[in-house]
Amino acid sequence: MTIMNGINIMKKLALLLTISLTTISFAQQRYSFQNVMITNDNFPNEPSIIVNKHNTQNIVVGENSTHYYVSNDGGTTWVQHTINSNWGYGGDPSLNSDYQGNIYILHLSNSG
Incomplete structure (x- = not known):
């Protein structure tokens, strides 16, 4: 093995070590989220959730x-x-959005 090959191997090992340590440090980050009661209605279920593509602070459920x-917020x-x-209204909501950021609620009908 030549000196140049040894230097290249050392550079690759240093790069691998740097990537590994960076990955480990990101994996150990802790996130804290607070649960928020949206409603006290009787037994809401089958939620459908969408985050506005143009304004991520706008969420619809x-x-x-x-x-x-x-x-x-x-x-x-x-x-x-x-x-x-x-x-x-027959339930089973589905949410979707268009390219302008408008959000649409679709649901089953019970009108017969």
Whole structure:
């Protein structure tokens, strides 16, 4: 083995060690999240959640009742809204958004 090959191997080992230590330090970071009670309604279930692509502080949650909830501060506070549909409400909400950041709530109908 030549001296140049030995230097290249040492450089590769140093790079590998640096990457390994960086990965380990990121893996050990601790995150702290606070649970927030969105509603006291009776048994909300089957939640559907979307984060606005253009404003990540805007979060919308739909659930299997006639309500949906909007946060404009990243989930710290929430405002309850009622779904008013000409076709009735049958549950199973699904949330989607368009390229402009508008959020849409889709749900089953129970109007027959």
